[in-house]
Amino acid sequence: MSDSKPTLLVVEDDPGLQKQIRWSLHGYDVQLAADRESALNQIRRFEPSVVLLDLGLPPFPDSAEEGLATLQQIVSMAPSTKVIVVTGNQDRVNAVKAISLGAYDFYQKPFDPQILDMIIARAFRVHGLEQENRALQQQRPSEVMHGIITSAPDMVRVCRTVEKIAPSGATVLLLGESGTGKELLARALHQLSTRASERFVAINCAAIPDALLESELFGYEKGAFTGAAKQTIGKIEYASKGTLFLDEIGDLPLPLQAKLLRFLQERVIERLGGRGEVPVDVRVIGATHQNLEGLIQAGSFRQDLYYRLSEISVMIPPLRDRQGDAALLAHAFLEKFCAQQNRNLKGFTTDAIEAIEAHSWPGNVREMENVIKRAVIMAEGAQVTAQDLGLKAGSAESEPLNLRQVREEADRRAVIRALGRTNGNIVQAAELLGVSRPTLYDLINRCGLK
Numbered sequence: 001m002s003d004s005k006p007t008l009l010v011v012e013d014d015p016g017l018q019k020q021i022r023w024s025l026h027g028y029d030v031q032l033a034a035d036r037e038s039a040l041n042q043i044r045r046f047e048p049s050v051v052l053l054d055l056g057l058p059p060f061p062d063s064a065e066e067g068l069a070t071l072q073q074i075v076s077m078a079p080s081t082k083v084i085v086v087t088g089n090q091d092r093v094n095a096v097k098a099i100s101l102g103a104y105d106f107y108q109k110p111f112d113p114q115i116l117d118m119i120i121a122r123a124f125r126v127h128g129l130e131q132e133n134r135a136l137q138q139q140r141p142s143e144v145m146h147g148i149i150t151s152a153p154d155m156v157r158v159c160r161t162v163e164k165i166a167p168s169g170a171t172v173l174l175l176g177e178s179g180t181g182k183e184l185l186a187r188a189l190h191q192l193s194t195r196a197s198e199r200f201v202a203i204n205c206a207a208i209p210d211a212l213l214e215s216e217l218f219g220y221e222k223g224a225f226t227g228a229a230k231q232t233i234g235k236i237e238y239a240s241k242g243t244l245f246l247d248e249i250g251d252l253p254l255p256l257q258a259k260l261l262r263f264l265q266e267r268v269i270e271r272l273g274g275r276g277e278v279p280v281d282v283r284v285i286g287a288t289h290q291n292l293e294g295l296i297q298a299g300s301f302r303q304d305l306y307y308r309l310s311e312i313s314v315m316i317p318p319l320r321d322r323q324g325d326a327a328l329l330a331h332a333f334l335e336k337f338c339a340q341q342n343r344n345l346k347g348f349t350t351d352a353i354e355a356i357e358a359h360s361w362p363g364n365v366r367e368m369e370n371v372i373k374r375a376v377i378m379a380e381g382a383q384v385t386a387q388d389l390g391l392k393a394g395s396a397e398s399e400p401l402n403l404r405q406v407r408e409e410a411d412r413r414a415v416i417r418a419l420g421r422t423n424g425n426i427v428q429a430a431e432l433l434g435v436s437r438p439t440l441y442d443l444i445n446r447c448g449l450k
């Protein structure tokens with residue numbers, strides 16, 4: 001046995017052929033088996049990447065029955081192993097059957113060492129590439145934090161900021177278009193804070209009628225108004241010791257803005273109809289898609305509240321400004337919804353990826369999530385097409401400064417796009433770009449993408 005040679009398992013019951021194969025395939029560490037049981041034992045023992053399997057095995061050497069049964073067991077036991085089946089001269093039917101059962105390739109007798117060597121070498125190469133892909137996929141850094149998928153530098157920066165400010169307890173204002181992930185980031189802030197074991201309470205200020213919002217936030221005493229049958233605590237008190245997420249805070253009516261400001265300053269609340277103050281320890285995170293400074297100028301948002309809320313404010317970029325993220329998220333959602341819907345779609349067609357990249361995603365990640373979910377349900381082919389997505393293909397590129405920067409920016413964009421399209425697969429991305437893998441790694445480093 002040699003350490004440097006790749007292990008090849010040959011399942012063949014004819015001792016003459018065994019000898020011949022071993023002799024001619026001297027580039028491999030050839031292990032032998034003569035029947036199903038010993039083949040499976042050898043697989044357990046050596047974990048070969050490639051198996052050469054004669055379909056005519058005992059006890060039925062004249063039919064493919066035992067060989068096909070062995071194949072099925074190998075495929076279910078070691079699915080990444082490449083099995084090359086060896087069939088009789090005219091036996092196309094069983095060769096095709098073997099492929100449909102999961103064999104990687106077939107080889108028809110008579111025995112030709114050169115051709116067989118080529119087929120085996122290719123199987124080892126494919127196996128190696130697949131292993132490499134799997135390893136790369138596993139270390140894919142796209143999920144940077146608590147379900148947040150991104151590889152766009154601006155968004156990664158946002159996540160790093162969130163990590164930094166989470167333990168501080170500061171009041172945070174998250175600003176960004178609808179569907180950019182404000183709630184997801186608010187939850188991450190909570191999860192990474194010292195309050196993680198307490199409640200995260202979210203309230204959407206725009207979704208609750210003004211008349212109800214006050215009691216919803218501050219609670220009420222029994223008899224405070226008609227129908228107030230018993231004392232009820234509001235969301236602020238409910239979130240005590242935890243985090244209160246006030247979504248769409250720009251929609252908070254002015255009288256409530258005053259009450260909220262008082263709470264943020266004094267850290268006490270008064271329930272409706274109540275006569276005493278209740279101290280509440282809660283961290284507040286606000287969010288809005290609106291331009292608060294514009295609202296302040298228009299007189300519909302209090303400046304003092306704005307300053308209180310934005311001890312730290314975080315701008316979340318829209319999806320259209322996150323280079324490479326559209327395709328990356330599309331792949332992630334495809335995987336998620338395929339698993340959820342029990343569908344086995346093999347990625348996107350080129351026109352689908354182009355359409356994803358060309359679309360401006362006004363509804364941001366939420367729109368993307370919905371589009372992919374619908375496509376997974378609707379797709380009829382093996383891959384998702386632009387039509388399944390209900391999107392039109394197009395293109396939009398922006399312009400340069402000087403020639404060096406043009407080149408660098410073009411390289412950077414091409415690399416980000418290729419990685420996005422191939423879901424972070426280095427081998428495929430290098431192929432798409434027409435460069436070698438080392439060149440791509442070099443580009444990734446030079447563009448600061450690692």
Ligand SMILES: Nc1ncnc2c1ncn2[C@@H]1O[C@H](COP(=O)(O)OP(=O)(O)OP(=O)(O)O)[C@@H](O)[C@H]1O
Pocket residue numbers: 147148149150176177178179180181182183184185247289365366369
């Ligand atoms: N980077 C991301 N990675 C994975 N999923 C994301 C990402 N950003 C957002 N999502 C998903 O997109 C959807 C919308 O996100 P979220 O509700 O956090 O956005 P939002 O900015 O709070 O929206 P709105 O302003 O409309 O309330 C959610 O299902 C969320 O899980």
